Amino acid sequence: xxxxxxxxxxxxxxxxxxxxxxxxxxxxxxxxxxxxxxxxxxxxxxxxxxxxxxxxxxxxxxxxxxxxxxxxxxxxxxxxxxxxxxxxxxxxxxxxxxxxxxxxxxxxxxxxxxxxxxxxxxxxxxxxxxxxxxxxxxxxxxxxxxxxxxxxxxxxxxxxxxxxxxxxxxxxxxxxxxxxxxxxxxxxxxxxxxxxxxxxxxxxxxxxxxxxxxxxxxxxxxxxxxxxxxxxxxxxxxxxxxxxxxxxxxxxxxxxxxxxxxxxxxxxxxxxxxxxxxxxxxxxxxxxxxxxxxxxxxxxxxx
Amino acid sequence: xxxxxxxxxxxxxxxxxxxxxxxxxxxxxxxxxxxxxxxxxxxxxxxxxxxxxxxxxxxxxxxxxxxxxxxxxxxxxxxxxxxxxxxxxxxxxxxxxxxxxxxxxxxxxxxxxxxxxxxxxxxxxxxxxxxxxxxxxxxxxxxxxxxxxxxxxxxxxxxxxxxxxxxxxxxxxxxxxxxxxxxxxxxxxxxxxxxxxxxxxxxxxxxxxxxxxxxxxxxxxxxxxxxxxxxxxxxxxxxxxxxxxxxxxxxxxxxxxxxxxxxxxxxxxxxxxxxxxxxxxxxxxxxxxxxxxxxxxxxxxxxxxxxxxxxxxxxxxxxxxxxxxxxxxxxxxxxxxxxxxxxxxxxxxxxxxxxxxxxxxxxxxxxxxxxxxxxxxxxxxxxxxxxxxxxxxxxxxxxxxxxxxxxxxxxxxxx
Numbered sequence: 001x002x003x004x005x006x007x008x009x010x011x012x013x014x015x016x017x018x019x020x021x022x023x024x025x026x027x028x029x030x031x032x033x034x035x036x037x038x039x040x041x042x043x044x045x046x047x048x049x050x051x052x053x054x055x056x057x058x059x060x061x062x063x064x065x066x067x068x069x070x071x072x073x074x075x076x077x078x079x080x081x082x083x084x085x086x087x088x089x090x091x092x093x094x095x096x097x098x099x100x101x102x103x104x105x106x107x108x109x110x111x112x113x114x115x116x117x118x119x120x121x122x123x124x125x126x127x128x129x130x131x132x133x134x135x136x137x138x139x140x141x142x143x144x145x146x147x148x149x150x151x152x153x154x155x156x157x158x159x160x161x162x163x164x165x166x167x168x169x170x171x172x173x174x175x176x177x178x179x180x181x182x183x184x185x186x187x188x189x190x191x192x193x194x195x196x197x198x199x200x201x202x203x204x205x206x207x208x209x210x211x212x213x214x215x216x217x218x219x220x221x222x223x224x225x226x227x228x229x230x231x232x233x234x235x236x237x238x239x240x241x242x243x244x245x246x247x248x249x250x251x252x253x254x255x256x257x258x259x260x261x262x263x264x265x266x267x268x269x270x271x272x273x274x275x276x277x278x279x280x281x282x283x284x285x286x287x288x289x290x291x292x293x294x295x296x297x298x299x300x301x302x303x
Numbered sequence: 304x305x306x307x308x309x310x311x312x313x314x315x316x317x318x319x320x321x322x323x324x325x326x327x328x329x330x331x332x333x334x335x336x337x338x339x340x341x342x343x344x345x346x347x348x349x350x351x352x353x354x355x356x357x358x359x360x361x362x363x364x365x366x367x368x369x370x371x372x373x374x375x376x377x378x379x380x381x382x383x384x385x386x387x388x389x390x391x392x393x394x395x396x397x398x399x400x401x402x403x404x405x406x407x408x409x410x411x412x413x414x415x416x417x418x419x420x421x422x423x424x425x426x427x428x429x430x431x432x433x434x435x436x437x438x439x440x441x442x443x444x445x446x447x448x449x450x451x452x453x454x455x456x457x458x459x460x461x462x463x464x465x466x467x468x469x470x471x472x473x474x475x476x477x478x479x480x481x482x483x484x485x486x487x488x489x490x491x492x493x494x495x496x497x498x499x500x501x502x503x504x505x506x507x508x509x510x511x512x513x514x515x516x517x518x519x520x521x522x523x524x525x526x527x528x529x530x531x532x533x534x535x536x537x538x539x540x541x542x543x544x545x546x547x548x549x550x551x552x553x554x555x556x557x558x559x560x561x562x563x564x565x566x567x568x569x570x571x572x573x574x575x576x577x578x579x580x581x582x583x584x585x586x587x588x589x590x591x592x593x594x595x596x597x598x599x600x601x602x603x604x605x606x607x608x609x610x611x612x613x614x615x616x617x618x619x620x621x622x623x624x625x626x627x628x629x630x631x632x633x634x635x636x637x638x639x640x641x642x643x644x645x646x647x648x649x650x651x652x653x654x655x656x657x658x659x660x661x662x663x664x665x666x667x668x669x670x671x672x673x674x675x676x677x678x679x680x681x682x683x684x685x686x687x688x689x690x691x692x693x694x695x696x697x698x699x700x701x702x703x704x705x706x707x708x709x710x711x712x713x714x715x716x717x718x
Contacts, residue, residue: 012621018691033694034654036615036643040693058693062617066691139642171642 004063005097011067016074017056018066024056028116031109035140035167037061039069041113043076045121050081057113064096064103071095072110081118087111088153089165104165108150136178139171144182151186157198159183231260233294240293241267244286248273255286263298265290274302306627314627315673319513320462320490320606320664321631325556326515332559333517336552344549345540354551361558368561369507370498371524378523378541379554383489384413386508386523387456389534389545390485391417393506394454395426397530398483401453403427407439407468408649410458411487415645431457436598437466437650445476452482459491459507463633463646463662464597465606467495471502478503483529489513493564494571494603505529511553515666516560520553567667575665576604578674582663583607585678590685596652596660605665608633610647610656613695614688619661622684628677633660655694 004012024042031038037060044054055073059066071092076084089107093099099107119125132143150156150165159179163169169176187197228234238257245255253271260266273282279302287300304313311324336357342350344358359374366374380386391404391414404421406414408430418428429447432440439457448455455477459470470486477484485506491497493514499507506529511520523545525531531544538546583595592612611619616632623630633644642648643657652660663677689695 012618013625015691029693033613033658036654036658038693058691060613060692060694061615063621065615066618 003100004067005099007071007095007097008064008067008099011070011096012063015057015066015070017054017070017077018058019056020058021054021056026117026121028113028118028120030112030116031061033060037065037106037109039065039109039113041069041072041110041117043117043121045081052076052079052081052084061106062103064099064106065109067096068092068099068106068110069113072114076114081121084114085118087114089150090154101161101164104154104161105167108146108165112146136182137166137168137171137175140167142166142168147179147182148186151183152190155190155195155198157183157187225259228257228260233296233298234260236294237265237290240290241286244289248282253282255282258303263296265298265300266303267300269302304627306624309627309629314629315676316629317663317665317669317673317677318629318631319666319669320465320662322512322518323515323666324668325517326560326563328563329516329556329559333552333556336555340551344551354549357555358549358551361554364558364561365522368497368565369492369524370500371526372500373527375542376499376524376526378525378545379549379557380521380523380545381519381550382521383411383487383508383510384521385534386510386521387411387413387485387487388417389523390456390506390508391421391454392534393530393532394483394485395421396532398453401451403429403449403451403453405429405431405444405447405452405455405482407431407433407444407457409433409437409461409463409466409646410456411462411489414456414458414487426453427451433466433649435651437461437464437596437646438598438601439468441469441473444473448477448480448482450481454483454485456485456487459486459488459497460495460603461597461646462490463644463660464608464650465490465602465664466597467491467601467603470504474503474505490603490606493568494605496568499524499526511557511560514560514564516557517553520550520557522557570667572604575667575669578669578671579605579607579663579665582665582674582677583609585674586681589678589682593685594656596647596650607663607665609661609663610652611659611661611685612656613692614659614685616659616661618688619659619684622688623677623680626676626680628680631662631664633657633662 021042021044024044025047026043026045028041029038039061040058042056043052045051046053055077057069057073059069075087075092075095089104089111092107092110093104131145133145134143136142136144136147146166147162147168150162154165156162156165159169159176162179162183169179191197237260241255241257248254248271251272253269253273255273256268258266258268267286269279269282272278283300283302287298290298290300306314316324336354340353340357342354344351344355362374362377365377369377371377380389394404395402402425404418404426406418406428422428431444431447434440444455444457455473457468457470457473460467474484474486483505484503485508486504488497488507488509490513492509505526507524509522512518525544533544533546535546538548540546540549586593586609587595590611593609596608596610620630620632633647643654643660647657647660
């Protein structure tokens, strides 16, 4: 059973303003019986002041759909159109003391009904005043603009959340990849507005201060640990690598010792020899040279 | 009565296809195996012996209940889902070269989702369709079996509608064509007489908690001579076919539950059937615009699934719960998914009705008074929700003057 707040239960069991306003001058119909929930919002708006004198609803749907509708009518009564339009779906959720995540779309439907009713009052249809944009979810008929709006206003980060808020992706699931892309697109914009994306840490740029060539050489030298220096083949390997290095320098490549552990030798390659096929060939060459020179079968890898 | 904290002794429980009340006699039989007889059945000492004997007795009780020829054909598992998984995997592992499965479009998720997984990994799965009453297309089933078929798996009875499928006939046909046959009989046992030795069924799954035993115990029947590879490996238990130390108290409980189920089978098909029919007639007589889904002439005696048009299922359940009445719904809003149940969709029930389907499932613990109370409050609940609905006006559907096109018989997904 869904864990509804007391406020949701109260609004479901005792819905406010569940009736028909016969002379309503703003009527919004959203949802459909096929989708499993539908809401008709009826407004009586004073044409002189644009104040919502009365609001009522009829809803086909689950407990939270009925509770969201009831809450919406209570919230907008007495407000001017301008004030009412500032209400977000999250305001409806807050008014109800929260909704289960899977039921967030009920609050979005309430918000849409308000838009539709106000459009109707202005003599427009909801469809003509709202561009749904590219159709993303064919199962529930959800356009890209609705998805983007839900992500933007509620800072959604996962496809699951988008489904909970808009139903998009809740059917066959073939649009889930596309929804993921849309989430990324919206978050790029949100981040530009200074909203940190949850779960992502900005890539730290390492502070690297190199004062002189000598200092950097010392730094590299000190990075060779004691274990490496105590290796019985340390001196041989060092000498052999210097020889190889002089040959590599011709095309601007280089090799440096990083560590020795038993017969495992780790080197650092630079220049063209550090890339792609050349890297494999260079490592093979170094392995052969070091194996011959130290008399041990060594394994060379690049850091 | 706190309707948000219901249990045995309070409320009216009409959701027995989901789970059942544990019979007190079952608990009584289990208790010594929690307290006194805690030994391991595999042990070679005096602590193991009584436990080993208890398991052997339970195995005989289950075999007798199913009409299995030999008690060693019974494998105890953790639940029917495990049994279903085992049957599917075993059929593929034990028959190299066979990589097709034939099943139906109305199976339990334990079959459906396992099949979807296998499909993604190269197994070809055929789903036999059903008609608007939920009855299986037997000819389609027969046409799909071939030499590549590793397993035909058909549920014995459907959990949502109660529809009974002709499992003995289908199993016989499968045997004639050399195809292994499995049935998920979770909703059939204790409701439909089952005598496995007279059928050609190779494997059968069921679980304890649907027949008044506790949750966490299930059975996979595997007929002698059926090729079998264990799903759970790592022990010699269950003759090497299911590893893991035996869940002794639950196995003992299941044995007793099977014995009780056998004794009560007639009662389910007489007294409970009459109660179910009374509930159905009462609903159809007092509530307009509703109909029974499934095949009324061919379903389990305890199940009634009614579609109430123009109201949403979850809202009905919430209001029923205010009266302490428990049922379940195939509606989208009461499930994890946003779409109505796959069974309703497979049957082609219009979405306008599928969202308002309510399943009432009775048990031998259901009383006359339970049905009276349900019939008393249900009409008020439906009319109250219809009053709220924009699709309803003055006791009849109102589907004109809507912004969008509305075809009440539409089954298409909105696009």
